[in-house]
Amino acid sequence: MTALDVGGLTLENPLWLAPLAGVTVPAVRAFFRRLGVGLTHTEMVSAAGMVMGNRKTEGMVGSPDGRDRPLILQLFGDDPALMEEAACRALALGGFDGLGINMACPMPKVFRKGSGARLLERPDLAREMTTRLARLGLPLWIKLRKATEAHPLSTEAFCGLLLEAGADHLTLHGRTASQRYEGEADGEAVLALARAFPGMVSASGDVYSPDDVRRYLDGGCAGVFLARGILRDPFLVPRALADLGFGGDETLCHPSPAKEIALLLEMGRDLKEDHGERFALVLLKRFVSCMFKGFTGASAIRRAVASEMNWTGLEARLLEAQSSFRS
Ligand SMILES: Cc1cc2nc3c(=O)[nH]c(=O)nc-3n(C[C@H](O)[C@H](O)[C@H](O)COP(=O)(O)O)c2cc1C
Secondary structure (H helix, E strand, C coil): CCCEEECCEEECCCEEECCCCCCCCHHHHHHHHHHCCCEEEEEEEEHHHHHCCCHHHHHCCCCCCCCCCCEEEEEECCCHHHHHHHHHHHHHHCCCCEEEEEECCCCHHHHCCCCHHHHHHCHHHHHHHHHHHHCCCCCEEEEEECCCCCCCCCHHHHHHHHHHCCCCEEEEECCCHHHCCCCCCCHHHHHHHHHHCCCCEEEECCCCCHHHHHHHHHCCCCCEEECHHHHHCCCHHHHHHHHHCCCCCHHHCCCCHHHHHHHHHHHHHHHHHHHCHHHHHHHHHHHHCCCCCCCCCHHHHHHHHHHCCCHHHHHHHHHHHHHHHHC
């Protein structure tokens, strides 16, 4: 399969790791790149935090070692000038391939301050933000929610304005802000937008199987964002890639539990090194909670891992499980 040129980037395939706050840190991004995604995203990064020189915020920018690239840095904010300054600071730090704007987040701490999906209420502000970031020269990707009748512009009109202002690519999460993460995503709304702007739109929402991926791609989306589906089952990535004919590592489509554990431990050790034991423990438990399904002894292992309170214990449990699955 040949590479794709989309949104100003050349990508190996149309399956991409969505931005996930609290999750898509470098070790997780590298893990999903190993499983085959063609693009990754940072968590949403606060423009205000960047401009204040907050060390933690600056640490969220860019790839430490390139294993997670191509990478889009996603910023959120409500002030176009501040967003531009934040983006300039980020560019000085480097280590990413495109800029993203979050016009999708419905959560109160972002939404109430005028950022995220709130920007759909203020098309002029969204346009100015887009213009300012587009002129910095990196590909500009914008992720947004579906508009409602209460918004000044329809989803399509709002997107037309963003593209005119210089956005290189748009991703529609087919839920409204008030739905948050509940209810079904409106796949038809995403496909209608993809038809309106061919090649410029990718999809987000309810991607849990290779069929869900296909529905969006066959309907004209340029790519598909993987979010909660791969938190439940990371190996959806290689299976969906194989289904699309992107080859990849066939042994990853249905890995043995021992192989799953080897990959998890590699990610976990990276997480511990980058963020410390507590964070590594919490995130790894989250992944383990839905793995090894269908294998004898799997639920006992998941329970044992969940009860571990420190990294050494968790690592020991997983290594024990790995040898029991091998024998
Ligand atoms: C834990 C979590 C964190 C998220 N963080 C972000 C974020 O930082 N930026 C963003 O644009 N979307 C974020 N999202 C939304 C996802 O990228 C995606 O659009 C959404 O989950 C819909 O896809 P799904 O139904 O397949 O999960 C987040 C979602 C979840 C579940």
